[in-house]
Amino acid sequence: MKEHEGFWVFIEQIEGKISEVGLELLSKARELADQKGTYTAAILLGDFSKEDAKKLTHYGADKVFLFSDERLNRYCCLAYSRLITPLVEREKPEALFMGATPLGADLAPRVAAQLETGLSAHCVDLRLGEDGILEQIVPGFGGTMMAVIICPEKRPQMATVMPGVFKKSESHKKGEVIEEEVTLSGEDFIPEAVEYRTKKQKTVPLEGANVVVCGGYGMENEENWKLLEELASVLGGAVGATRPAVDEGWAPEEVMIGQSGKIVRPKLYIGAGISGVMHHVVGIQDSDIIVVINKDPGAQFFEVCDFGVVGDAEKILPALIEKLKERFSS
């Protein structure tokens, strides 16, 4: 029997546009494959040419398995899984990663069930154990605990990983594109995706922002919330929010940072009026510098900060904004 070998990544695309998370995962797969002396592969489905698929080799893929068909440009779980599962059964990779995005979270469990293998969700890290088994780090109970999940016997070892956890990186290795036949009928496209609607982006995107200014329940009201927006604008950064602040309606759900929201890794993170539960901390812990502003000196968030300011955000933020304006104008 063939040994299971190779680290694979499902490349997510939305209406033909490749999502960053797939590229991030490819660079991690590259790292793990190099450690183990094996290869990486990407799976790409959609209306793509061989040349499009070839671009994935620049991000660390040794092989790209391409299912080219315009019907696959729009996500359909059954159709996708009926192509991916037989390919995985034929090629026998040791691991398969997908983004912990809505599409990845919809597809991965179905594929894992078809393969009768293990799957861990919303991983915040992947590493190889001393025995060569993939260790998947998963937050539980709102992030208050971290669990190390393994899949000791079944293959492939499957995981979904939060976007933003790994950095994409370019690679100079040469890879090949393998075109696979698309054998699907109408029955495979159930349920039928009849429409895709984009959402309007109202704010500076959090992803990729160098500075993130984030507020929590302790901002107390919408008036104070505007101070965060002003500080972010002076710093050329984006505004984020915790779950309670989103629930208060001060910020849209799209900018929620934390385990069930976004993961950010800016150069500078400033959090104001945030208690610092793990749910939020897992979303910001890879920031270069963490600044915490809170009037409660006992706030848990101070334990994970680089610089903490004990004081009322309502007073500290305007002082910061003034001083910054002075610095930038002189």
Place this chain on the structure above:
Amino acid sequence: MPNVVVCVKPIPDPRHWDRLFLDPETGVLKRAGIPPALNPLDKNALEVALQLKERFGWEVTVVSMAPPDTTKALREALAMGADRVYLASDKALAGADTLATAYTLAQLIRKKASPFHLVICGNISLDGSTSQVPAQIAHYLGIPHITHATHVETEDGQLFTITMNIKKGELVFRCTTPFLLAVTKDVNLPRLVNVMGIIAAETKPLEVIDARELELDLDKVGLKGSPTRVRGLFIPEIKRRREILTGEPEEVAEELLNKLHEAGVL
């Protein structure tokens, strides 16, 4: 009578999670003494089912897999308006991961709640937060699934239009029954339990079923049937500088900006 199935999960009441702790000797998570509560999103799933019941006269069957001491939380589903609960509970089912859980729940639905029009789940549980069980139940039942649902519309109770939130946008699906649906909190506002509901719940059937009655393949349930294992649990430790600044707003603002400048982030 057409039937809609709602899968629910009793979880340790999130209001008491500060009482969770890791046994330093064994690395086992202790949750003793924390009362069970219905997973919040499961109430949204139940609300979708109850509205269909009101419109089309369907029966609402709740299924769950949990230890037997969770029945109090499951009564809440009956008090909201569900017609009956089937709880799969057996020592053989303990330690199940998502695959083994989904297999067991699918088998429970086959045995006790079939035929059905729809299976509805909450999109994610607050405790495990995997969001994996719904799609895997659908696999074992051999029906399509749609997760991350924010809108559920139907004219006739057969053809449904479902909106899936994919964060960057929305996908609109059309699907005819039977299928499985996993809903987010945006789908509705679950009704509150009232006194009449609580009284009615006392006489509604809540049946506990063991592994033998479910005719489960015992190699596919519980810890034995779970491909994944927990190798360890840890409380994340984050090492940072932790320099705390205090003083008048003007002073600390200046001091902080100097520090940030030194650190090279300004």
